[in-house]
Amino acid sequence: MVNGVSTLSFQMSMLNNLKKGQTDLQKAQNEVASGRYDDVNLQLGGNTSRNISWRLDLSQTTQFIDLGTQANDKANASQAALDSIKNSANTFLSTLAGARSASNGQTLIKSSANSMMQSFQQAVNTSYAGQYLMGGLNNSNPPLATYAGGSAETSFDNAFQSYFGFAKTDPQAANITPTDMQAFLAGPFDDLFNGANWSTDYSSASDTNLTTRIDKSQTVDSSANANDPAFKNMLKAMIAVQDAGVGNLNSSTFQSVIDYALSKTGSAVQGIGEIESNIGSAQQAISLAGTKHAAVKNVLESQIQSTEDVDPTEASMRVNTLSTQVEANYAVTGKLQSLSLLNYLT
Amino acid sequence: MTSLTSALSNALAGLLVTSGQSAVVSRNITRASDPDYNKEKLTLTTNADGGVSSGALQRAANKQLSDALLNATSDSAGQKAILNAFSALSSTVGDVQADGSVAWGVDQLQQALQVSESDPSNITNASQVIAKAKSLAQILNDASKQVETVREQADSGMATSVNNINTLLAQFQKLDNALSSGTISPDQKAAAQDQSDAILKQLSQEIGIRTQSRADGSTAIYTDSGVTLYDRTPRTITFAPSLTLAATSNGNAVYADGVQIVGPNSPMPTKSGNIAAYAKVRDEVGPTYQNQLDEIARGLITTFAETDQGSPATNPDATGLFGYPGSPTVPAASTLSQGLAAQISVNSAFDSAVGGNPYLLRDGGANGSSYVYNTSSQSGFQTRLSSLIGAMTKPMTFDSATKLSTNYSIAGLSSASAGWVEQGRSDATAASTAADAVTSRATDALSRETGVNIDEEMSQLLALEKSYQAAAKIMTTVNSMLGDLMDSVR
Numbered sequence: 001m002v003n004g005v006s007t008l009s010f011q012m013s014m015l016n017n018l019k020k021g022q023t024d025l026q027k028a029q030n031e032v033a034s035g036r037y038d039d040v041n042l043q044l045g046g047n048t049s050r051n052i053s054w055r056l057d058l059s060q061t062t063q064f065i066d067l068g069t070q071a072n073d074k075a076n077a078s079q080a081a082l083d084s085i086k087n088s089a090n091t092f093l094s095t096l097a098g099a100r101s102a103s104n105g106q107t108l109i110k111s112s113a114n115s116m117m118q119s120f121q122q123a124v125n126t127s128y129a130g131q132y133l134m135g136g137l138n139n140s141n142p143p144l145a146t147y148a149g150g151s152a153e154t155s156f157d158n159a160f161q162s163y164f165g166f167a168k169t170d171p172q173a174a175n176i177t178p179t180d181m182q183a184f185l186a187g188p189f190d191d192l193f194n195g196a197n198w199s200t201d202y203s204s205a206s207d208t209n210l211t212t213r214i215d216k217s218q219t220v221d222s223s224a225n226a227n228d229p230a231f232k233n234m235l236k237a238m239i240a241v242q243d244a245g246v247g248n249l250n251s252s253t254f255q256s257v258i259d260y261a262l263s264k265t266g267s268a269v270q271g272i273g274e275i276e277s278n279i280g281s282a283q284q285a286i287s288l289a290g291t292k293h294a295a296v297k298n299v300l301e302s303q304i305q306s307t308e309d310v311d312p313t314e315a316s317m318r319v320n321t322l323s324t325q326v327e328a329n330y331a332v333t334g335k336l337q338s339l340s341l342l343n344y345l346t
Numbered sequence: 347m348t349s350l351t352s353a354l355s356n357a358l359a360g361l362l363v364t365s366g367q368s369a370v371v372s373r374n375i376t377r378a379s380d381p382d383y384n385k386e387k388l389t390l391t392t393n394a395d396g397g398v399s400s401g402a403l404q405r406a407a408n409k410q411l412s413d414a415l416l417n418a419t420s421d422s423a424g425q426k427a428i429l430n431a432f433s434a435l436s437s438t439v440g441d442v443q444a445d446g447s448v449a450w451g452v453d454q455l456q457q458a459l460q461v462s463e464s465d466p467s468n469i470t471n472a473s474q475v476i477a478k479a480k481s482l483a484q485i486l487n488d489a490s491k492q493v494e495t496v497r498e499q500a501d502s503g504m505a506t507s508v509n510n511i512n513t514l515l516a517q518f519q520k521l522d523n524a525l526s527s528g529t530i531s532p533d534q535k536a537a538a539q540d541q542s543d544a545i546l547k548q549l550s551q552e553i554g555i556r557t558q559s560r561a562d563g564s565t566a567i568y569t570d571s572g573v574t575l576y577d578r579t580p581r582t583i584t585f586a587p588s589l590t591l592a593a594t595s596n597g598n599a600v601y602a603d604g605v606q607i608v609g610p611n612s613p614m615p616t617k618s619g620n621i622a623a624y625a626k627v628r629d630e631v632g633p634t635y636q637n638q639l640d641e642i643a644r645g646l647i648t649t650f651a652e653t654d655q656g657s658p659a660t661n662p663d664a665t666g667l668f669g670y671p672g673s674p675t676v677p678a679a680s681t682l683s684q685g686l687a688a689q690i691s692v693n694s695a696f697d698s699a700v701g702g703n704p705y706l707l708r709d710g711g712a713n714g715s716s717y718v719y720n721t722s723s724q725s726g727f728q729t730r731l732s733s734l735i736g737a738m739t740k741p742m743t744f745d746s747a748t749k750l751s752t753n754y755s756i757a758g759l760s761s762a763s764a765g766w767v768e769q770g771r772s773d774a775t776a777a778s779t780a781a782d783a784v785t786s787r788a789t790d791a792l793s794r795e796t797g798v799n800i801d802e803e804m805s806q807l808l809a810l811e812k813s814y815q816a817a818a819k820i821m822t823t824v825n826s827m828l829g830d831l832m833d834s835v836r
Contacts, residue, residue, distance in 0.1 A: 005797075005799065006385075006794060006797020006799050007801075009797055041768045042771060042772055045769050045771075045772030046768065048442060048768035049765025049768075053757075067460065071464070130468065131468075135726070136724075136726065210728060213732075216739060217739075308442065340801065341801040341804040342800070345808070
């Protein structure tokens with residue numbers, strides 16, 4: 001005798017088919033709506049760790065792109081400040097050359113150095129987003145102290161007084177010989193810009209620059225430092241023509257001061273050019289890293305997409321197939337319910 | 347004359363048998379939708395005089411198929427319990443694109459450090475690092491709490507299972523005693539067998555079992571590992587549930603008949619059913635994930651520890667940004683320290699919300715002046731932050747109790763740990779689906795053998811109706827024949 005299927009298991013299996021069809025349909029609908037697998041983690045299983053790593057790398061990369069942009073902006077701000085110093089230094093050079101033989105050269109150059117000093121200090125103390133760009137690691141204080149009326153001027157006055165025996169404004173300055181002046185400038189004057197004198201009177205910057213992280217293990221230095229010799233040379237030139245007895249000097253001594261200032265300003269302009277080119281190469285490194293990050297970002301995004309996203313066409317086709325299947329299940333269930341001997345017995 | 351009388355008595359016997367059979371058919375139909383009911387059939391016996399009478403009541407049964415179903419039920423129940431546990435653990439991971447996993451927290455901290463490194467003097471950046479560190483510590487605490495909850499639920503699930511088993515065995519004893527007493531009526535016997543089968547089915551959800559029938563109708567029950575649960579009398583299953591299960595506590599074992607049947611070092615461990623699954627969750631799955639979290643916590647505490655900056659250094663390393671109750675001692679290297687994930691917190695000296703100083707991370711010195719890195723108080727001091735970033739990305743040695751590779755960066759370990767959970771969930775889902783399919787096949791197969799088909803019963807009823815009609819017709823015919831005879835005699 002053939003064993004018929006029991007009525008209970010027959011009904012249960014119809015019910016199970018219906019339930020399974022509905023669950024699958026719901027999953028497929030979710031997938032169509034979100035474009036990703038219904039339960040991505042379940043789909044990935046052990047590969048979840050791989051995808052999490054990808055996503056973390058992606059967010060790191062995005063952050064490096066941001067940090068790179070910021071660093072580039074900062075470098076641009078430094079470049080602008082350096083440009084302005086360089087331009088005014090060039091103007092200063094021609095003023096110096098003009099003042100050398102002009103009759104009122106001494107007064108002219110003094111006032112020119114004075115205004116140059118102010119714009120120079122402003123440029124060196126450029127700040128960007130609350131950081132003093134040229135302050136090195138001590139970036140919360142303006143690196144360059146004000147000369148006029150500050151301790152720097154006092155130190156200069158003392159050096160002048162002790163070397164020549166009279167104050168810088170004394171008319172006796174007319175008696176200073178070019179040789180004496182040159183010796184003063186190369187000796188006691190130069191010492192004012194070295195070692196402890198420099199850090200006490202002029203600069204609170206630290207020698208180390210703030211570096212910018214542009215990749216997991218790559219940092220670049222993209223700033224100028226107020227302690228750079230270029231800035232010292234610039235200061236030497238300006239202070240020499242401003243205060244080294246200028247106004248009362250005889251013309252040959254004045255010319256030696258001008259010569260000194262010309263040479264210092266020249267090396268300052270050259271030095272600033274070098275700083276600019278260093279920053280330029282840092283910017284190039286930033287932009288290279290940025291290009292790399294953008295490429296990595298694309299790869300990661302497409303990897304994440306290919307493992308977590310469903311094919312939208314396939315998913316919507318699955319919805320169609322499944323809904324047809326569920327409808328068929330309903331129809332069959334209805335038919336089978338009426339398929340009972342009871343309905344035919346009278 | 348003998349033949350007419352015997353025709354009449356045979357017809358009468360036919361009526362009786364038919365009505366007995368209809369009673370069975372009607373019982374079959376009434377209980378067609380009871381999954382525990384087994385189809386019954388009334389057999390016929392031929393008497394010495396060639397007539398029929400009702401024989402024994404036969405109950406459809408198939409020991410092989412029911413044993414297969416019991417196995418499948420145990421397996422299915424167990425896999426479902428394991429899947430539930432993994433799903434609960436998986437909530438600590440969340441969707442890969444969602445925020446809030448441990449790996450996400452580690453990454454956020456690392457990114458905040460990088461931002462702070464790019465501008466160390468910025469107080470907002472510094473505070474942001476502390477905020478991210480606090481949220482990471484919270485994520486670890488929560489994840490650890492979740493593991494604890496999962497293990498506690500498994501433990502109380504074991505207690506429930508043990509209770510159920512004891513109750514079911516006591517019920518089984520009543521039925522088994524009746525079945526083996528020999529004084530039970532056939533009807534009662536079939537009903538008692540249905541009930542005892544139902545009890546075995548419930549029992550197999552809790553624990554994997556094997557049964558053995560004895561000649562007198564009694565049945566002995568053993569665990570799938572061979573420990574006696576019932577033989578004439580039930581054995582007591584004992585278990586002492588734990589109120590709380592912190593990372594450091596293990597939970598108690600289950601004993602049947604004095605033999606430990608689950609838990610570590612069990613001589614005859616049961617392999618399937620709820621109890622085995624709960625034990626696996628409580629003693630293997632939960633602790634392994636807990637170990638992973640604890641190692642992540644240890645990695646963080648160690649990485650952010652401060653080193654004596656004196657030369658030569660005289661003081662030992664001391665915990666920095668991340669602390670735990672044992673601070674400032676740094677936990678032993680490469681060794682699991684149980685429960686750290688639940689205890690890790692952010693040192694309040696760093697937290698401006700409670701009067702701390704976020705710059706301590708840049709400068710060092712949370713443990714006194716010997717630990718100050720930024721000795722010249724530079725606002726843009728980057729060295730410490732850079733070395734922390736380097737240390738976070740550098741692989742360190744972890745304890746093998748994580749059951750993962752022992753050489754990972756912190757971020758690497760946390761994403762590997764997430765992968766471990768999801769691998770487990772995916773495996774458990776596959777196993778559970780497979781076990782369900784087997785159960786449904788086994789149910790189907792058994793149901794074909796022992797279940798009721800209403801159509802079949804109805805057609806049998808038609809046949810019975812016809813034979814009843816025929817027997818009645820015989821009686822009326824014999825009656826009229828006898829009447830004719832009487833008439834002719836008169």
